[in-house]
Amino acid sequence: MIQYQLTNPVKTVSIKGPYPPVIAEFSGQLYAISGRSRVAVPWGTALTDVSWTPPARRKPRPLKSYTRKVRSSKGFGIYTVTVRSDGRHFCTCSGYKFRRQCRHIDEYKKEMKLR
Numbered sequence: 001m002i003q004y005q006l007t008n009p010v011k012t013v014s015i016k017g018p019y020p021p022v023i024a025e026f027s028g029q030l031y032a033i034s035g036r037s038r039v040a041v042p043w044g045t046a047l048t049d050v051s052w053t054p055p056a057r058r059k060p061r062p063l064k065s066y067t068r069k070v071r072s073s074k075g076f077g078i079y080t081v082t083v084r085s086d087g088r089h090f091c092t093c094s095g096y097k098f099r100r101q102c103r104h105i106d107e108y109k110k111e112m113k114l115r
Contacts, residue, residue, distance in 0.1 A: 015039050016053045023047060070104045081108050 015021050017034025023045060024031055032039045032050045041050070064085040069078050072093070081104050082090040089109075095102040 014051045
């Protein structure tokens, strides 16, 4: 007659982390690991016994932008200088389109430092 030994059923273990969990053994102890999160689990635990919760995603903050109209150096055109809250600057002049730098942005930066 064959006898079967019943073991205690493994409880579901919860872990929160950025990556799907893995099960690994370190120094004679079994762990469920997800990123920097580590939870000790009993022997016999399988991945199906681990409940994984990914971290909540943060909503990106909307960028504020400030615009200012400036005259061209010859006085014929008007350009728009835009400054975003992340520190990036833009200008509609042809110098900015080619070099990603222009005097309109430089003047705007100087003026803002004086305030």
